[in-house]
Each structure stands twice: as structure tokens, then as C-alpha cells.
Amino acid sequence: MGKPIRVLVAKVGLDGHDRGAKVVAQALKDAGMEVIYTGLRHTPEQVVETALQEDVQVIGISTLSGAHLYLIPPVAQLLKEKNASDIMLLSGGIIPEEDHAALKEAGVAAIFGPGTSTEDIVTFIKSNVS
Amino acid sequence: MSNNNHQLKEKFDQWQSSIEAKLSKHPESKSSYATDAGIPVSRLYTPLDVSGNYEEQLNFPGEYPYTRGIQPTMYRGRLWTMRQYAGFGSAKETNERFKYLLSLGQTGLSVAFDLPTQIGYDSDHTFAQGEVGKVGVAIDSLEDMEILFDGIPLNKVSTSMTINAPAAILLAMYIAVAEKNGVDAGQLRGTIQNDILKEYIARGTYIFPPEPSMRLITDIFAYCSEQVPNWNTISISGYHIREAGATAVQEVAFTLANAIAYVQSAINAGLEVDQFAPRLSFFFNAHLNFFEEIAKFRSARRIWAKIMKEQFQAQNPKSMMLRFHTQTAGCTLTAQQPNVNILRVAYQALSAVLGGTQSLHTNSKDEALALPSEEAVTIALRTQQVIGYEIGVTETVDPLGGAYFVEKMTDEIEEKVWEYLKKIEDKGGAVKAINDGYQQREIHSSAYQYQKAVETGEKVVIGVNKFQVEEEPPSGLLRVDPRVMDEQKAKLQALRSSRDNARVDASLAKLKEAANTNENLMPYILDAVKSYATIGEITNVLKEVFGEYQQTVSL
Numbered sequence: 272m273g274k275p276i277r278v279l280v281a282k283v284g285l286d287g288h289d290r291g292a293k294v295v296a297q298a299l300k301d302a303g304m305e306v307i308y309t310g311l312r313h314t315p316e317q318v319v320e321t322a323l324q325e326d327v328q329v330i331g332i333s334t335l336s337g338a339h340l341y342l343i344p345p346v347a348q349l350l351k352e353k354n355a356s357d358i359m360l361l362s363g364g365i366i367p368e369e370d371h372a373a374l375k376e377a378g379v380a381a382i383f384g385p386g387t388s389t390e391d392i393v394t395f396i397k398s399n400v401s
Numbered sequence: 402m403s404n405n406n407h408q409l410k411e412k413f414d415q416w417q418s419s420i421e422a423k424l425s426k427h428p429e430s431k432s433s434y435a436t437d438a439g440i441p442v443s444r445l446y447t448p449l450d451v452s453g454n455y456e457e458q459l460n461f462p463g464e465y466p467y468t469r470g471i472q473p474t475m476y477r478g479r480l481w482t483m484r485q486y487a488g489f490g491s492a493k494e495t496n497e498r499f500k501y502l503l504s505l506g507q508t509g510l511s512v513a514f515d516l517p518t519q520i521g522y523d524s525d526h527t528f529a530q531g532e533v534g535k536v537g538v539a540i541d542s543l544e545d546m547e548i549l550f551d552g553i554p555l556n557k558v559s560t561s562m563t564i565n566a567p568a569a570i571l572l573a574m575y576i577a578v579a580e581k582n583g584v585d586a587g588q589l590r591g592t593i594q595n596d597i598l599k600e601y602i603a604r605g606t607y608i609f610p611p612e613p614s615m616r617l618i619t620d621i622f623a624y625c626s627e628q629v630p631n632w633n634t635i636s637i638s639g640y641h642i643r644e645a646g647a648t649a650v651q652e653v654a655f656t657l658a659n660a661i662a663y664v665q666s667a668i669n670a671g672l673e674v675d676q677f678a679p680r681l682s683f684f685f686n687a688h689l690n691f692f693e694e695i696a697k698f699r700s701a702r703r704i705w706a707k708i709m710k711e712q713f714q715a716q717n718p719k720s721m722m723l724r725f726h727t728q729t730a731g732c733t734l735t736a737q738q739p740n741v742n743i744l745r746v747a748y749q750a751l752s753a754v755l756g757g758t759q760s761l762h763t764n765s766k767d768e769a770l771a772l773p774s775e776e777a778v779t780i781a782l783r784t785q786q787v788i789g790y791e792i793g794v795t796e797t798v799d800p801l802g803g804a805y806f807v808e809k810m811t812d813e814i815e816e817k818v819w820e821y822l823k824k825i826e827d828k829g830g831a832v833k834a835i836n837d838g839y840q841q842r843e844i845h846s847s848a849y850q851y852q853k854a855v856e857t858g859e860k861v862v863i864g865v866n867k868f869q870v871e872e873e874p875p876s877g878l879l880r881v882d883p884r885v886m887d888e889q890k891a892k893l894q895a896l897r898s899s900r901d902n903a904r905v906d907a908s909l910a911k912l913k914e915a916a917n918t919n920e921n922l923m924p925y926i927l928d929a930v931k932s933y934a935t936i937g938e939i940t941n942v943l944k945e946v947f948g949e950y951q952q953t954v955s956l
Contacts, residue, residue, distance in 0.1 A: 285516035285532050287605015290645045290732070293845050294852045296956055310954035311605050314528075336516055337772075337881065341531025367771060368874040385736040385769050386865045388856050 646848020698756025
């Protein structure tokens, strides 16, 4: 067995809804991953900084306030600038279908909406992180 | 046990064993039944389950301990206030939505503010980018507030504002707008949420650390008791605690523990309990388990009455009455098959009415996807109107009072809530427990269990883990125009150059000075607001004195 996958679960912007982020973080832990949870109100810069410091392979960003198009693409951009695009970027929360294309274009690997089973997220990460 | 009960017990046992004998052939759907809060649900309830003295436990509506309701005639006298939480984009757009809701027969307003407003950032602050006007209306200064309430008679409509850390600032703006329109503060009716403790626990829009936050809250209690006597100075909220994943029992327990902390803090600041307690109000969630919810509302009333009478020696009955607003549970709405949400909301709303709520917000079917559209919010309001006007449940007070199951459930919730209250007291009270992350951990654990129950299929969610169908992505969702942010920023810039900046600076300097003393800050905040100081400017002055809260991250 290899080393456990390391994941950063992050809340960006001013949104205080953290039930989903924490439940996903716990589920990833229970699936054997090492999970760091940022807590609320992180900027894209802080998220990328923490991701690099913690040497994670995956960043999961949760947002429910509608600011996703402002907050998620900068994370992808900063990862590129730091030559860290190999870190897989996932997002979840309330993100309307019509915004999915823009986020994927920016570099988000998958978007998990309301009603997603945590098992699906675990499976996705395990099969896409080498 | 009386002789009658002895006979009944014998017969009941016979009946039970006759059923047990048939179970192997006709089994029940589960081997045991319980609510999410772990309260067992029996096959049948009988007079054997109801103990205690009628007058002590239930009594008449309008009489201590208010289990059956706080008013003697309840909805026969007046229906609950139908109050839809609304706000998005600019003050002008929200003002139009308010007028639309009032034209549909809504009886009170409820303002949703955007996150920058709730956290004390002006719309042009870096942290506000992308958030302006999204989850509520953007308010930067008194100017926006004047537009928000334009043409709305503040002496007739009651207004609830979901604002916490900067509650004093928004209340001051409301008072200032009223004054400008010739309405005296004494005539104003409404509520500010002003409940910072649940922000630390579950909702996240905190600014200052607990101690100065509690001071701002008690300043509001003291100021309003003299100047704005019909205002509900706080809405102590279990709603968000429940949304974060708490059980019904945790919702009531953590809310009442917070309430105890507020009362104690006001008493410590030198207020008499009966001076402020009649204006305390509460806010609960109406979730899916129908009877557990009804029992929850009834038991919350009874526990609060006991706390106020016995622990705080309140004399005024109004100090003992738990008055509450209810909102149906947003977290039970599904993105899948959104029309089904209409039915969930209807049952939840009915439980709130059967539980004796004073006001109600019914969620719109599209809220798992976006802010509610006009069509969706109309159905939501009509749902309340059907309950209020068509189905007869309002014609007698507490229609489920005396139902064996409901009374037993009410007793059981009460018992479990007292256990939690004791635990929190032993930890040094709500604030200390929050700092240790206790409530947050308890809620997270319940949320995780709930999610697991959904994933194993033990808990059925129609459209998510049962009766799924292939669906087209939804259309017609409300989107906030991104131009709102640019317009708001331009407006703010214009204000900064047109107002009397010397007056702004002077009022902010006086506020800062007062913040360093024990003086009541409300008059200073009111003065700053009237000078058109912005929310960001006022908050910054207070941050310089009070500092900022650092979240306890617990997982």
C-alpha cells in the first residue's frame, strides 16, 4: 500500500456554510486519506499557500454563496503560476449547471452538487490520483 | 399507578404479546424505530405514557408553562405573521420584491443581507468581490437603507432583519430611515437576529470576539428597552444550528444554552431581567419528522418558561413566554425533482403551525439550486395561506395537546434538553463550550451520521436515494446581475465624495472613544450612521478597539 492521499478541504470567500465541507472531509478521512480542513473565509492565495505547504494532491473547494466564478478560477490560476497544476482541483456546494463549463475550463476536474454521495467523491479521487 | 391504569396496563401487555406472536409472519418494516435525536418511537402510545399533572405540565394556553401556546386564543385571534426572507442584488431590486410580497398578502418583511454587509465589509473591499448582492441585498450606508424601505410604511409593517455581528449598525439605520419618514422609534416593530453565539457555532458571520460582541448585544437590549420598546432585540436561533446538522434535541438545547448566556450577560451588565426579557424572541427550524418537530416547539416553550421563572426569577409572564419564528428546513430540499420540495415544505410548515409558531417562512422549491424565483416564492407563500385559511387547523388551540404520542415526545425532548443544558453549564456555559468547539463537534457528528444514513438508504430521500428519475437541468433560476457589484461600488464612491466627511470622521472618533469605555454604544452608532458613515467604516473603528474573532476549527 502506498502513502495515503493528502487532501485540502477549503472554504473560500465569506460563505459560512461548512456542513458539507466538514462531512466530505470526514468521509475522506474515513476512506483513509489525510485531510486538512481550512475553516471559513479563506482567500484563493491562502488556499494555494496551504496546499503547497501541506503537500496535498487534491484541493476540494466548497462554496454556496454564488461567488464561485470569482473565487475558484483564481485558485487554478495560482496553482499554474506556482507550477502546481498537478494538484487536482475539485469543487462542491451550490454551483448552477450553466457555470460548470467555465469552471472546468479554468481547471476544475469535477464538480459535486447537492445530493452527491460521499462515496462518489472518494471513488473519483482514488481513481484519478496516481 | 391507579387501579384503572393497572387494568389498562394488563390489557396493553396482552395486546402487545398478541402482536409479537404474529410478527414472524407479518413483520414490521424495521426492528426498531427512533427519531434522528435517538428518541425511540413505540408501536402505540396510550394513557399509560402520559404522566404528570395537567396544570403543571400543560396548563391552558397563555398560562405558565405555556406548553399549549403563549396566547389564550392563538390563531383564532390572529394568524401567525407570514414572513418570507427576501433580498438580493441592489436595494432597489429588493424594495420591488418587498412590495411584490406585500401585494400577495404577506404581512411582514424579512430582510436578507449579502455576506459583505453581514460581516461588515463595504462593497468595494477586496473580500467582498464576487459576494456583493449574492445571498441578500447589499447595504453600505444609510443611503441604501433609504432606498430599501422607500414607500413602505414603517409604522405599519413589521420588519425582521437577519443581521448579527453588525446588528447595532443596521438597527440604527432602520431607526434613522424611520425618523426621516416621520415615524418615531417608539412605533417601530420588528426583529434583529443579533445572535452572535450561533454564528460562532454554525453560521459563520462573526466579526468580533465573544466578549465585546456580548457587550454590543446588551447595549442594544438596554437602548431598545427605552427607545424602541416594541422591537425584538434578538432572535435566538436554533435554525442554523439545525441546518448545520444538529438533531431536534441539540437544536433546542444549544439555542436555550445561548439564550441563558445572553440573559446572564445582560444581568451582569446591570439590567433587570423583566426590563429586557419580554423582547427576547426565538427562531427554530421545521424539519421533516412531523411529530418530533411539533413536540420540539411545545417542549421548548415549557423549558424556557421554567428557566426564566426558576433560574432567573422573572416576574413578568412575558419574560417567560417563548415567542418564535420558524423557517422550514432548507437542508431537506433536494436539487433533484425540485417540485417535491413543495410537499416537504407544506408538511414542515404545518408542523410549525401545530407547534404554535408566531411567524413563518416557507422555503421555495428551488432553494437547493439558487435564490427563489418569483413563481417559487409565490407557491411558498400560498402554502402558508392554505394552512391558515383552508384546512381548519387554526380553529382550535394546540389541537394535538393530549395526544399520547405528542405529549410523550414533548416530555422526552424536554428531558434530553435538560441533560445537554446541564452538560454545557458544567463546561462553564455556552461561550466557554463554543470556544472549546463542543457544540460544533456534537453538530458535526450528527451531520455525519445523517449523511451516512442517507448513503446507506436507511434514511430515504425521495429523488436522491429512492425513486430517482433522469432529469433535465432546471431552467428559470434567478441569477444576480453581476453589474450590481459595479453599480454598488460606483454609488459608494459617489457617497464618499458628496457627504460631509468632517462630520463622518468626528462621529467615528466619538464612537471609538466610547467603545473604550462602558458607555452604551447605540447613540454613537446612530450618530455615525446619520452622518452616512459606511458599514465598513463603522466596523473598522470597532475592530480597532475590539479585535477580531479567530475561529476554532474543529473536525
